[in-house]
Amino acid sequence: MSEMDEFVLVEVFHDGRLAVSGQPVAVEGHPDAYSAAISLLGTHAAQRGNRVLAKGFDHSNGDVSWFYVNERGEAYDAFGAQGQPSGQPSGPQDQPDTVQTPVIQPKASQPEPSILDIESELEATRQRPRDRDFTPAPSFEPYLPDLPTSAAPQSSVLPSSETAPQAPISEVPPAAAIYPDPAQAPGWPEAPQAPSQTAPQAPAPVHAPSQQLAVQPQAQAVPAASGAAPESRAANRQFVRPPKERPTQGLRRAVYSASGGTVNLGMSAREREEAALEQRISRQLHGSHTTAVLSLKGGIGKTSTTVGVGMMLAEYRGDPPCAIDANPDSGDLAERALGEHRYQPEGSHTISEVLRNIDSIGTLTELSHYMHHANRLHLIAGEQDPALSDALTAQEYLRIQALISQYYSVVLTDCGTGVSHPAMSGILSTASNVVIAAGYAVSGAKRARSTLEWLAGHGYQDLARNAVVVITDKDEVSGRVDKRAIDAELSGQCKQLITVPHDRGVADGDQISLGTLRPATRRAYKEIAAAIVDGYL
Numbered sequence: 001m002s003e004m005d006e007f008v009l010v011e012v013f014h015d016g017r018l019a020v021s022g023q024p025v026a027v028e029g030h031p032d033a034y035s036a037a038i039s040l041l042g043t044h045a046a047q048r049g050n051r052v053l054a055k056g057f058d059h060s061n062g063d064v065s066w067f068y069v070n071e072r073g074e075a076y077d078a079f080g081a082q083g084q085p086s087g088q089p090s091g092p093q094d095q096p097d098t099v100q101t102p103v104i105q106p107k108a109s110q111p112e113p114s115i116l117d118i119e120s121e122l123e124a125t126r127q128r129p130r131d132r133d134f135t136p137a138p139s140f141e142p143y144l145p146d147l148p149t150s151a152a153p154q155s156s157v158l159p160s161s162e163t164a165p166q167a168p169i170s171e172v173p174p175a176a177a178i179y180p181d182p183a184q185a186p187g188w189p190e191a192p193q194a195p196s197q198t199a200p201q202a203p204a205p206v207h208a209p210s211q212q213l214a215v216q217p218q219a220q221a222v223p224a225a226s227g228a229a230p231e232s233r234a235a236n237r238q239f240v241r242p243p244k245e246r247p248t249q250g251l252r253r254a255v256y257s258a259s260g261g262t263v264n265l266g267m268s269a270r271e272r273e274e275a276a277l278e279q280r281i282s283r284q285l286h287g288s289h290t291t292a293v294l295s296l297k298g299g300i301g302k303t304s305t306t307v308g309v310g311m312m313l314a315e316y317r318g319d320p321p322c323a324i325d326a327n328p329d330s331g332d333l334a335e336r337a338l339g340e341h342r343y344q345p346e347g348s349h350t351i352s353e354v355l356r357n358i359d360s361i362g363t364l365t366e367l368s369h370y371m372h373h374a375n376r377l378h379l380i381a382g383e384q385d386p387a388l389s390d391a392l393t394a395q396e397y398l399r400i401q402a403l404i405s406q407y408y409s410v411v412l413t414d415c416g417t418g419v420s421h422p423a424m425s426g427i428l429s430t431a432s433n434v435v436i437a438a439g440y441a442v443s444g445a446k447r448a449r450s451t452l453e454w455l456a457g458h459g460y461q462d463l464a465r466n467a468v469v470v471i472t473d474k475d476e477v478s479g480r481v482d483k484r485a486i487d488a489e490l491s492g493q494c495k496q497l498i499t500v501p502h503d504r505g506v507a508d509g510d511q512i513s514l515g516t517l518r519p520a521t522r523r524a525y526k527e528i529a530a531a532i533v534d535g536y537l
Contacts, residue, residue, distance in 0.1 A: 034251050038258050285536055295448065300438060305437055307374075322380070331382030437470055464494070472499075487499070
């Protein structure tokens with residue numbers, strides 16, 4: 001039986017449980033389930049006197065990896081060159097820098113299992129791009145064309161299809177024949193120099209007047225054919241290969257940690273998607289931008305979306321975002337972000353206090369006195385007195401927005417449920433884009449559609465067209481509701497539709513903490529944050 005015919009199946013489940021070949025394995029005494037599996041396979045390899053081939057499957061993210069564990073308990077990629085741990089040179093990234101493109105030797109004589117066999121088994125489990133154990137060396141644009149290594153005199157490089165006749169040196173056309181403008185002439189001598197009697201010189205290259213020079217003397221500054229100056233090419237040249245990205249999740253991270261960083265399987269496809277979202281969120285912005293989060297129905301995830309997205313922006317942006325509670329109906333934005341135990345409405349600073357003292361606020365330090373902070377998310381709490389909160393006008397909101405925009409590049413405004421409220425005209429007139437909260441309940445879906453139609457019919461066509469609709473599966477509706485029909489209906493009226501899955505960390509109505517949310521919920525909030533920043537650019 002070949003080594004490929006027998007492998008050990010390692011499974012890690014959502015709750016951290018571990019199963020090896022279908023049998024539960026205790027993980028106590030190990031940092032995580034992956035380390036426990038590698039330790040167990042190392043013991044098995046030592047008993048049999050040979051390494052063990054394993055197929056790892058992470059049920060939490062669908063990641064599949066093939067790897068070996070040897071008798072010393074060391075794990076390495078099954079796709080590694082020559083089947084050796086990545087601590088040994090196995091790819092172009094382990095070789096010295098050269099101008100020539102590295103050549104990968106064929107593996108016909110390699111006694112290890114066929115990569116195609118392993119890939120066919122892997123594709124049957126889950127379609128994903130293959131992650132190699134090496135990163136190809138980046139290509140470098142040489143400063144000068146390749147020259148022969150021979151010590152013989154050099155000549156111009158001509159096309160292989162024909163050989164230019166060699167004419168006497170005296171037949172070289174004057175510089176004006178090639179460069180009609182004297183300012184463009186390369187500046188070589190008007191007459192060729194006589195060959196030295198002691199050391200023969202290479203003959204000057206001969207070109208027809210219509211031909212472009214192929215090789216110029218290094219001392220001359222001749223414009224490149226591409227129009228780029230040699231200095232710019234030299235400035236753009238990279239002398240250090242970019243490091244291979246380290247895995248942060250699943251079995252790949254465990255193998256990387258267990259090997260002390262010598263085995264780097266790279267990021268999985270899912271990790272690369274997450275990294276792309278984070279890069280979109282962190283892009284630099286010019287000026288201040290405001291996003292209004294609104295709906296025509298309460299209790300469908302408007303405030304939870306504001307908090308979740310605000311925390312994602314705070315986590316991945318270099319500058320902290322600000323969230324304003326402009327809900328006239330005693331909004332609970334600060335309570336959802338800070339928690340009931342930290343936020344006490346009585347005696348806390350609110351949007352009304354900012355308005356009363358706005359003329360005396362001239363610095364960020366003075367403004368921070370009226371704000372609350374949920375880590376890097378800065379908040380202006382809503383007024384809890386209904387008589388005062390309902391009195392917020394469009395002009396008052398505009399004054400607050402003008403103050404906030406001096407210090408924050410991203411501002412989220414948690415609106416109320418009435419688009420006809422006096423403050424809404426001020427909110428919508430300054431909004432760069434809008435997020436419309438919806439739910440899978442029939443009433444919530446219809447209200448989201450009505451919100452889009454209202455915006456389009458009242459002079460906010462651009463906001464409606466570029467809106468991000470967020471459906472929070474908060475109530476887990478029955479199977480009678482056609483979720484696909486709701487998605488299709490709403491996605492045709494907005495720029496992007498994103499679904500937040502059911503999560504008790506959202507549905508309970510208590511403090512929202514990214515650490516307690518499901519990975520799928522965090523991913524949804526991250527997608528919303530990236531879509532919002534897309535709308536700013």
